[in-house]
Amino acid sequence: MSIGNFNILGSLADIVDILLVWYVIYKLINLIRGTKAVQLLKGIFVILLVKFISDNLGFNTLSWIMGNIITWGFLAIIIIFQPELRRALEQLGRGKFFSRSGIQEEDDQDKLVEAIVKATDYMAKRRIGALISIERETGMSDYIETGIPLNANISSELLINIFIPNTPLHDGAVIIQKNIVAAAACYLPLSESPFISKELGTRHRAALGISEVTDSVTVIVSEETGNISLTKNGELHRGLQLDAFKSLLENELVTRNKTKPTSSARWNWRGKRNG
Structure with a gap:
């Protein structure tokens, strides 16, 4: 197989990979839409934004605080989003996670x-x-x-x-x-x-x-x-x-x-x- 064919296959794999990631993100958004998790996600976005700004403006103390919050944030996310994560796993087990979305069939x-x-x-x-x-x-x-x-x-x-x-x-x-x-x-x-x-x-x-x-x-x-x-x-x-x-x-x-x-x-x- 020629190098050109490998490049084409590699590009197709990258496209499929990106589409799958976006689809999973889309399904996750549908899963949490209308729940309190939406507000929590907004809070996480604010923390990341503050960390980015403090890093670029040289606010060392604020950057250190935000860094520690993000470091321990993964464990906090698991605890805070426990109902949504459980629902996602249940839907995955039932084969509904990748089914067609909508208000109802x-x-x-x-x-x-x-x-x-x-x-x-x-x-x-x-x-x-x-x-x-x-x-x-x-x-x-x-x-x-x-x-x-x-x-x-x-x-x-x-x-x-x-x-x-x-x-x-x-x-x-x-x-x-x-x-x-x-x-x-x-x-x-x-x-x-x-x-x-x-x-x-x-x-x-x-x-x-x-x-x-x-x-x-x-x-x-x-x-x-x-x-x-x-x-x-x-x-x-x-x-x-x-x-x-x-x-x-x-x-x-x-x-x-x-x-x-x-x-x-x-x-x-x-x-x-x-x-």
Whole structure:
């Protein structure tokens, strides 16, 4: 084999090596996204930045302190990131670490939509108030921690039982994370927009508030009217009929249906209410 062929093979090996490293880094970022580990990583970046600056500016004492922090930091990282490392090893053992990423696979996405639509229809007909927020790319772990952890598989029956009046979990929001009901009775931030209609209650304000700080999709069932509403990206779609609601939910949550919602399903919260 000629030297040229060896050079080509070596270059291909380098490219594959770099791509594998970037893929592993990408999967690790997905693994810790939405957890407190993100903030810890920012702290580590600040320490490295301070060490670099102190080395270049001749701040010997500060450089020595940062050097010792970095030296012992490896052990600290293992202790601090123990939950994330354990989860990564579990996924690796199950063969999920290198699987295709996303909010859910299409089957799980369909199951999620069907469960929410069925539960919403049941509660709307009986005027059972509900607030359901579905996590997408922006992590919602901080809000999950304000509620009661469930970590249960999604089902319409579970959602209905949670919001039955005068039960311990009915007051607050349910947060769904990767096809799992992560927690119930969660507190969501209230929107402070002065343009919100005064007839809207706390549920609608909380749904708008979470849509302003995350990319989540949040479903509201009005306890007073039984109307179905949905918030996303700071917008409130009010008074949705069941078919329009399902279509809008599929457009947002099902990968193959990533199309622009129809004008009949799209309502800005500043506009008139439908029904």
